Amino acid sequence: MRKLKMDELGRMSTDDFQATQKLPIVLILDNIRSALNVGSIFRTADAFALEKIYLCGITATPPHREILKTALGSTETVSWEYISDTIDAVLEVQSQGFQVWAVEQTSGSELLQKIDIQDSMKYSLVLGNEVDGVDDEVLKHCGKSIEIPQFGTKHSLNVAVCAGIVTWEFVSKLKFQEK
Numbered sequence: 001m002r003k004l005k006m007d008e009l010g011r012m013s014t015d016d017f018q019a020t021q022k023l024p025i026v027l028i029l030d031n032i033r034s035a036l037n038v039g040s041i042f043r044t045a046d047a048f049a050l051e052k053i054y055l056c057g058i059t060a061t062p063p064h065r066e067i068l069k070t071a072l073g074s075t076e077t078v079s080w081e082y083i084s085d086t087i088d089a090v091l092e093v094q095s096q097g098f099q100v101w102a103v104e105q106t107s108g109s110e111l112l113q114k115i116d117i118q119d120s121m122k123y124s125l126v127l128g129n130e131v132d133g134v135d136d137e138v139l140k141h142c143g144k145s146i147e148i149p150q151f152g153t154k155h156s157l158n159v160a161v162c163a164g165i166v167t168w169e170f171v172s173k174l175k176f177q178e179k
Contacts, residue, residue, distance in 0.1 A: 014077055023050055026053070027050065027053045028056060030057060038066075040163075061080075087141055103166050148166065
């Protein structure tokens with residue numbers, strides 16, 4: 001076994017990435033405090049060829065220094081838009097036919113591994129502030145909430161880690177699940 005060299009990975013160029021079909025998944029970042037988290041989420045969106053990221057409220061936007069530090073160029077490949085009010089972003093994606101689901105621990109949340117993801121649907125996932133989570137008013141506009149089961153002493157995961165886990169669950173079900 002040996003590590004692969006960069007030229008052996010077969011990654012596409014920025015132009016090819018722009019032209020490739022994206023997964024019908026949009027991330028909405030609701031008041032994310034850390035620009036480093038935002039950059040990490042850009043990397044996840046690039047890795048899985050997601051359709052778009054909406055940056056809302058206090059969420060930093062490129063070309064912020066800390067976003068660029070962790071995004072490693074993915075701000076140039078992933079489509080993104082800043083909308084100051086998260087509810088406006090939610091309403092916009094809903095008007096485009098996306099199912100909007102909050103990634104949040106709520107009284108009615110469904111466990112991530114149990115959600116039914118259909119390849120005929122488009123999904124938008126709302127990820128919330130590192131301290132306060134998804135805003136209560138935003139939750140009112142979401143069709144459901146999903147959560148990652150946890151077994152330790154902490155009540156939550158870092159938002160960028162959470163984005164990666166949830167995105168992978170969607171990607172694995174959309175791309176690799178036997179039909």
